[in-house]
Amino acid sequence: MTGRSVRSWWLAALVLLVTGAAVVLRLGRGELGEAGIAVLAGAVGVAVCSPLVFPRRGAAPEAAPDPVTVYYRPGCGYCLRLRASLGSRARRARWVDIWADPGAAAYVRSVNGGDAIVPTVVLDGVPHTNPAPATVRAALERRP
The missing domain is CATH 1.20.5 (Single alpha-helices involved in coiled-coils or other helix-helix interfaces)
Structure with missing residues (x-):
């Protein structure tokens, strides 16, 4: 490891x-x-x-663009809430652990005023800090 x-x-x-x-x-x-x-x-x-508990880990969106990318860290209550509320739809998103990917952590800090706030969710290229689960669900449902 x-x-x-x-x-x-x-x-x-x-x-x-x-x-x-x-x-x-x-x-x-x-x-x-x-x-x-x-x-x-x-x-x-x-x-x-x-x-x-987080599905499909991947690289930052610059390396592999996805309509929905969720930046998280293990043990984050807000991330767990989002993951639980998405249910099986969560597999449609790319999940990036900011503790395992320094580039991802830098990206999250760059869009959150220097803070590593998670979940930060990128929906069709636009970052959202701790969005409502319904917003992420809707974006995942639009995904083919």
């Missing part, structure tokens, strides 16, 4: 570490049911905080 891809997983690793500590503590007290619940909650937390 490169340093860039490791950065995308740090939050998931932290959730895994905290979950492990909680499970060990519960097992040490003989609380098997609570330990099981902690394992399930931790698994959900790791999945949500990892880059795995």
